[in-house]
Amino acid sequence: MKGLVTNRGLLLLAALIPCGVYAELKGFEQRLAGAALEQIRHPVRYDGAYVIIPYPGGDVPANTGVCTDVLIRAYRKLGIDLQKEVHEEMRDHFDAFPKYWGLTKPDTNIDHRRVPNLQVFFKRRGQVLPITDNPTDYKTGDLVTWMLPGNLPHSGIVVDPLSGDGQRPLIVHNIGQGPKLEDILFQFPITGHYRYPGPPSAKKMKP
Numbered sequence: 001m002k003g004l005v006t007n008r009g010l011l012l013l014a015a016l017i018p019c020g021v022y023a024e025l026k027g028f029e030q031r032l033a034g035a036a037l038e039q040i041r042h043p044v045r046y047d048g049a050y051v052i053i054p055y056p057g058g059d060v061p062a063n064t065g066v067c068t069d070v071l072i073r074a075y076r077k078l079g080i081d082l083q084k085e086v087h088e089e090m091r092d093h094f095d096a097f098p099k100y101w102g103l104t105k106p107d108t109n110i111d112h113r114r115v116p117n118l119q120v121f122f123k124r125r126g127q128v129l130p131i132t133d134n135p136t137d138y139k140t141g142d143l144v145t146w147m148l149p150g151n152l153p154h155s156g157i158v159v160d161p162l163s164g165d166g167q168r169p170l171i172v173h174n175i176g177q178g179p180k181l182e183d184i185l186f187q188f189p190i191t192g193h194y195r196y197p198g199p200p201s202a203k204k205m206k207p
Contacts, residue, residue, distance in 0.1 A: 028141065029139065029140050030140055030160070031078055032078060033141050033158070033159040035075075035077035036070060036074040036172035039070060039074070039179040040172060042063075042178075043063065043178055044063055044064060044069075044174065044179055045063055046064075046065070046066060047060075047065070048066045048113075052109050053083075053108075055109075056083055056108075057076075057081055058083055058108070058109070059072070059073070060113075065179075067154050067174045068112070070155070070156065071143065074172075075198065078198070082112045082118070083112045085112075085121070085125070085199060086112035086118065086121050087106055087112065089124060090111055090117070093124070094106060096120060097111075097117055098117065115153035118145075119153075122192070122194035123194070125199070126194045126196030126197075127194060127196070129142065130193065131190045131191075131192070131193050135167060135168040135185060135186075137193075138169055138185060138193070140160050140169065141195065142157070142194065143155065143157060143158075143192075143196060144156055144157075144158060144171065144193055145190070145194075146188035146189060147191050153191070154173065157172050159171065159181065161181065164183070168185050170185075
């Protein structure tokens with residue numbers, strides 16, 4: 001795919017950066033990026049199957065996941081449970097969320113793992129940021145959603161490392177081969193750009 005990172009040295013460097021280094025950096029956004037980068041070290045099989053999971057704090061098996069699980073797991077490292085936050089928002093404002101799946105009530109097993117639901121949640125509880133073609137508008141820890149060919153929604157997290165030409169921030173995402181660090185910010189139409197520091201009451205732990 002055009003635009004994917006090909007600089008093996010950069011990828012190796014990113015893979016070797018201890019997550020704790022990011023934890024020492026000032027700011028929630030850097031810690032979130034560190035929690036995302038840590039995921040590229042672990043093999044994950046792309047699997048969007050419906051799975052019954054505990055609530056709250058539930059997760060699918062660690063060796064499986066989809067694009068939204070990158071966000072869910074990064075936030076959970078910082079003590080923020082998107083499963084719980086999305087469920088409570090849907091429980092109280094169900095009509096505000098998409099009805100693509102024919103649900104008549106929230107489902108804690110899957111709601112938070114669907115990109116359209118996360119988009120509505122981030123709009124309601126986070127900060128909606130401009131969608132532009134200027135790479136400097138996309139900051140570390142920002143959340144981006146895209147529409148892939150075939151009308152498939154996708155999501156990822158902006159992190160600190162830059163593209164090989166130094167022009168664009170890289171993205172941690174799972175597009176089918178597990179969490180990857182790639183130069184895909186402008187490879188697909190962007191449908192959303194958000195920042196979400198978690199609920200005010202969240203205990204934001206270092207990853």
